[in-house]
Amino acid sequence: MSGVRVLVGTKKGAFILTSDGKRQKWDVNGPLFGGWEIYHMKGSPVNPDRIYASQANDWFGQVVHRSDDGGKSWDTVGNEFVYNGDAGTHQWYDGTPHPWEFKRVWHFEPSLTDAETVYAGAEDAALFRSTDGGKSWQELSGLREHGTGPQWSPGAGGLCLHTIILDPSDPERMYIAISAAGAFRTDDGGKSWKAINQGLRSEYIPDPNAEVGHCVHRLAMHPERPNVLFMQKHWDVMRTDNCGDEWHEISGDLPTDFGFAIDVHAHEPDTVYVVPIKSDSEHYPPEGKLRVYRSKSGGNEWEALTKGLPQENCFVDVLRDAMAVDKLDDCGIYFGTTGGAVYGSADSGDTWMPIVESLPKVLSVEVQTLG
């Protein structure tokens, strides 16, 4: 029997929400790892019982948990993330050189083909990989050492590698995104990398051809069309049709094109979802109305999705890793807010319901389709 398991990372623990294929009645389990920031949880597409959780706080640093039974029980695995060689410096907020320092794992991306392999995006920005189920981690330092690293500077949330996308059609190709360095692509399994930021425009970067420096908030890709990616940037929603070699804007008629989260319908590669946020200082939806916007044309033309979402006095944010889609038919969409709510739609966004409303601040949402 089909069902879904929604993995929610929050500022004070993790929650697992489960339902059957109807997605109307939900069981809520948590808080797991109570009191810890759970930046991200994600399950392996090869073995859905294998789930990784990034648990961190300023007191005790990074811990990695792994479940082998779908989240019922957890063990700690390796938490040693060491940069290769002399890590050197990146830019600090004031432009001065600042040593590379590991702070936390922002995102796990399990391999599409091997349950023991998982990638980790870290702050300060770097890509790590484990091939033994998280027991040990090795940096893929070709990224940080590809040449532009010393120019990378942090966004307000830190210099974080927050997005990792694996190309299902090419095991050597991977995309990552860093705030505030931009997007990068590897075509050789992570040994070498190319900055893919041409076509991006940022008011604070006068050079239109700048190789790095754009604050990319999130990338999304439909697995059946791996050459096309969508991007939510610090202002602007963007699209590439050639693996990131060039980007063009698709903000179109959005009420505002600032935001964090972006995702693609599981069965419709041109159906894209964003949550517009008023501005880069006002991190809440315009007019106090929580609206998801959907484009069915791959961008430019957007419609507001509001049924079941609060349309007054709602001043929450939706963070970059806090939206996900399931693979059921009709596709389910889920997102979590900084106000502690997790909303779900079982009909591609036409209608929404709150699954839970009073969790701690939601940092991430992922969903596993089961059965």
Add this chain to the structure above:
Amino acid sequence: MIRVTLPAHLRDLARSGPEVQVEVEGPVTQRAVLDALEAQYPVLRGTIRDHVTHKRRAYLRFFACKEDLSHESPDAPLPDPVASGAEPFMVIGAVAGG
């Protein structure tokens, strides 16, 4: 045996009670005690000291015998009551909600 008290989150990780006991061979120093603690509870590696530098994490302090030992050399002998097991070596987290 050296007694070590842990903050709540580390007890959860270590699946221990508020106090654990470790065996230290040779001089009883901060470094030796923490080496023994991490050997006995590998899950605590990186949570009290940085993996590479072994520097104390900034939001933690070390106390014993009512004294703050956080800024003492990690190789300085700990007070006799700690070495004898009469008093614990205390790992304390900053009192802040966050």
